[in-house]
Amino acid sequence: MTDISPKNASRALRLSPDDNVLVLLSSAEAGEFVTVEGARIRMASALPLGHKVAARNIAAGEKILKYGVPIGSATRAISAGEHVHTHNLRSDYLPGPLEL
Amino acid sequence: MRAYLRPDGRKGIRNVIAVAYLVECAHHVAREIWWPYRGRGAHLIGFGGCYPNDYAFRMMAQLGRHPNVGAVLLVSLGCESFDREGLACLIRESGRPVETLVIQDHGGTRPTIESGRAWIEKTLTALEGSPRAEMGIDELIVGTICGGSDATSGITANPAAGRAFDLLIEAGATAIFEETGELIGCEHIMAQRAARPELAPELIACVNKAAHHYTTLGHGSFAVGNATGGLTTIEEKSMGAYSKSGRAPIVGIVKPGDVPPTGGLYLLDVVPDGEVRFGFANINDTAEIAELIACGSHLILFTTGRGSVVGSAISPVIKICANPETYRRMTDDMDIDAGRILEGKATLDGVGREIFDRIARTASGEPTASERLGHQEFALTYKSFQPLGPACLPGAIL
Known part of the structure; x- marks a missing residue:
């Protein structure tokens, strides 16, 4: 697990080096640039803290990696900076009540 | 830490009188007895079912003989099938004062x-x-649970609780994590931490059993609030929940009511064995807390992102808030502000140490937030379990 020490705190966090999603450390506005590890990603929509955004362009069917492990698969193509959530990510295990 | 020494040699950090109803029909009378003493060490527990259930009996027997419990009052209607005499006998044999009141005879x-x-x-x-x-940290059993999780839980409070678990285990204590339904997706990573090769397939089997159970019932351990908070899939929630277990090797598996025989990290398998019956494995967080306590947990670490307010009967609950916005809204309900990690004001290691210190203070008698607010939640429902397999415990004879 990546330590979140004050020295590397930023608006978004990559929990593991292989991750293709970032976690927002505070809420962000559409069009705002979020910084992580020196890179800047433009937010496609306004999002609350804790939500995930794509760190790069992700193809449909690609595994979404968070904590360095797959947390499901992309159900459609996702562009860098786009919100990654129930509308474009589904579990590889259990169909949740959320896929409605 | 100054503990209460029980006649059976176990040491408790609270001196509770448990008032226990043995069927829902006795609940009101038990509650009326308990109510004036609720701030003076009396706690209300009970089992609502009228039909007998081995699991519920064992839970009540382990709770009645819990090290935090000094005495037990059993309240029976009279015609229910709970074995009140068997329960009273077990509690009496442990050296604790026990009284049984049968409403129909009284x-x-x-x-x-x-x-x-x-x-x-x-x-x-x-x-x-x-x-x-005197009681040392090495004599403590600490359980952990998360409730009302959001996407901050898995990056602040849960890994910080994991750091506290690592410190406890280094000090020789026993730590229990659970929620096998929230380990779906990380079973293979978890199995790599098995202290003995024969334990690894047992760990995977626990999670597979949970996945089967949830699939049969058509509902995973995933609430709408989890998604509002930014969690998308069960495996994502699982990785966050899993981080509560810290980094120590996993030395064994226990089932509800099994007290770990050694120090170290244990997984509590909360999902019933055999065909799926009696409905959901755990109807709420409180039912899981009761199981951790029945395994001997002196206190519970409860991490929350959305903001749970619960405490528990019998053992104190330390609330670790993952989300800084929730903490600001519900400060009075929380013991630890792990959201400071998100704000860059604290580190995981620092908050882990803070939790460890709070455990020592709680064990020394300092009330937690939920204790101050009078929380004493309790839930117990029907389940069925088979005994542990031989590979599950350290030192088991194979």
Whole structure:
């Protein structure tokens, strides 16, 4: 697990080096640039803290990696900076009540 | 830490009188007996079912003999099938004062309430003289659970609780994590931490059983609030929940009511064995807390992102808030502000140490937020379990 020490705190966090999603450390506005590890990603929509955004362009069917492990698969193509959530990510295990 | 030394040699950090109803029909009378003493060490627990259930009996027996419990008052209607005499016998053999009031033999509601309150008055005085003994951190059993999780849980409070678990285990204590339904997706990573090769397939089997159970019932451990908070899939929630277990090797698996035989990290398998019956494995967080306590947990670490307010009967609950916005809204309900990690004001290691220190203070008698607010939640439902397999415990004879 990546330590979140004050020295590397930023608006978004990559929990593991292989991750293709970032976690927002505070809420962000559409069009705002979020910084992580020196890179800047433009937010496609306004999002609350804790939500995930794509760190790069992700193809449909690609595994979404968070904590360095797959947390499901992309159900459609996702562009860098786009919100990654129930509308474009589904579990590889259990169909949740959320896929409605 | 100054503990309460029980006649059976176990050491407790609280001196509780448990008032236990043995069927829902006795719940009101038990509650009336308990109510005036709820701030003076009396806690209300019970089982609502009328039909017998081995799991519920064992849970009540383990809770009645819990090290934090000094005395037990059993309240029975009279015609329910719970084995009240067997339960009273086990508690008496542990050396604890126990009284059974059978409402149908005692003249009904009012006389039973009067007798129950008189017994508690007398027993409170007797418990003031409970023998004390020194207790080390290595004698503690600590359970952990997360409830009302959001996407901050898995990056602040849960891994910080994991750091506290690592510190506890280094100090020789016993730590228990659970929620096998929230380990779906990380079973293979978890199995790599098995202290013995034969334990690894047992760990995977626990999670597969949970996945089967949830698939059969058509509902995973995933609530709408989890998604509002930014979590998308069960495996994502699982990785966050899993981080509560820290980094120590996993030395064994226990089932509800099994007290770990050694120090170290244990997984509590909460999902019933055999065909799926009696409905959901755990109807709420409180039912899981009761199981952790029945495994001997002296106290519970409860991490929350959305903001759970619960405490528990019998053992104190330390609330670790993952989300800084939730903490600001619900400060009075929380013990630890792990959201400072998100704000860059604290580190995981720092908050882990803070939790460890709070455990020592709680074990020394300092009330937690939920204790101050009078929380004493309790839930117990029907389940069925088979005994542990031989590979599950350290030192088991194979």
